[in-house]
Amino acid sequence: MIDDTLTANRIVEAADRLFYARGVQAVGMDAIRGEAGVSLKRIYSLFPSKDDLTVAVLHRRRDQWNAGIAASAENAETAREKLLAIFDFLDAWFREPDFHGCAFINVFGELSGGSEQVRQQARKQKQAFVDYVAQLVEDAGAPEELGPQIAILAEGAQTTAAILGGPEAAAQARAAAVTLLDSALERNASATAQQPG
Amino acid sequence: MIDDTLTANRIVEAADRLFYARGVQAVGMDAIRGEAGVSLKRIYSLFPSKDDLTVAVLHRRRDQWNAGIAASAENAETAREKLLAIFDFLDAWFREPDFHGCAFINVFGELSGGSEQVRQQARKQKQAFVDYVAQLVEDAGAPEELGPQIAILAEGAQTTAAILGGPEAAAQARAAAVTLLDSALERNASATAQQPG
DNA sequence: TACGATAGAGAACGAACGTTCTCTTGGCAA
DNA sequence: TTGCCAAGAGAACGTTCGTTCTCTATCGTA
Structure with a gap:
């Protein structure tokens, strides 16, 4: 999809906000889903694991x-x-x-x-x-x-x-x-x- | 007990080793029990919560x-x-x-x-x-x-x-x-x- | 209208957490 | 020996985690 990049950006921005505010370990993937307004499935299709998402952040x-x-x-x-x-x-x-x-x-x-x-x-x-x-x-x-x-x-x-x-x-x-x-x-x-x- | 101080020291030392090596959140109270050789009950009688133990460390x-x-x-x-x-x-x-x-x-x-x-x-x-x-x-x-x-x-x-x-x-x-x-x-x-x- | 693929919502899973509870053992007073 | 309390071992509880799975609705195409 052409908006993969857009969605990935939205996820990374949301994760960044939450990680920076509360720490990586204190933020669950569910919270990131809520903040980004994107399904868990979509997150995991773009970032295979929380670790990969952290690196992207x-x-x-x-x-x-x-x-x-x-x-x-x-x-x-x-x-x-x-x-x-x-x-x-x-x-x-x-x-x-x-x-x-x-x-x-x-x-x-x-x-x-x-x-x-x-x-x-x-x-x-x-x-x-x-x-x-x-x-x-x-x-x-x-x-x-x-x-x-x-x-x-x-x-x-x-x-x-x-x-x-x-x-x-x-x-x-x-x-x-x-x-x-x-x-x-x-x-x-x-x-x-x-x-x- | 007179050896409360001794035991507390042992617990704090064990927690310090583990916290410093792996991070606070990554270390469970069970691991501290093992490292200190002290029962969970005893740990909680000396430190009401993990947070208190962290402060002691x-x-x-x-x-x-x-x-x-x-x-x-x-x-x-x-x-x-x-x-x-x-x-x-x-x-x-x-x-x-x-x-x-x-x-x-x-x-x-x-x-x-x-x-x-x-x-x-x-x-x-x-x-x-x-x-x-x-x-x-x-x-x-x-x-x-x-x-x-x-x-x-x-x-x-x-x-x-x-x-x-x-x-x-x-x-x-x-x-x-x-x-x-x-x-x-x-x-x-x-x-x-x-x-x- | 019918159909196959896509993706959202969120239930489900197994593991691990902090904390509490139960069971058992051991030592000591009588 | 009997009864009693302190304390160790670790099971249990309720929650939360990262990750996967199921169900359902939507959409483009015929």
């Missing part, structure tokens, strides 16, 4: 994250500004009323002893983010040690904002990133000044 | 964390060294074979839509850590903005180490903390030099 989250990061980077000109734009994106996200953490971190905590597929999705997502930051750090002409440091700040801001509540962690992490960037670029500048070429 | 984790942080700080003389000792403690922890994240973060992700008691425990634990870091930052004579920044680094290191696997995040976060500390103390020194007294 994580794919959706990944796409949303990537789109959000890309959008925040669009208004930035330099690599340095693109790096800091990550924290502006986080800031806006933390202010959303139903924010309570990164879905990948949450799902990793929930299913760490369970689905290997899900664990792998979380790992791939976080690794991709580390790679994105590393590329920007290289573009900015900063030493590569800076990459993981900024990625750690972004991760820490997410868990801190989730558990303590409130968006302050984004600005705090951003300020730390500014200090790290300034320090790294300064050190780099003086190092290249000493041995040019 | 988190209390134990809190005590272990506090003891570990305190021990790592003992070898340090200055407040600055005590702050950096946090990351040495994390480094050793990340290298433990069964490490897969902070139990509070994991449990928060798992039960965020569920038990209010558990969510509150996680919040209290993270807030206490923020307060501990803030005190050390004050002792070090650094501006208070530094406190949350270092706390965020520690949180980020924990999730990064858990999801990506490997202990590198501890050293990376430590290096960032050194930069932030140096920068803050430098700035503070020049500020007080400009307007002494």
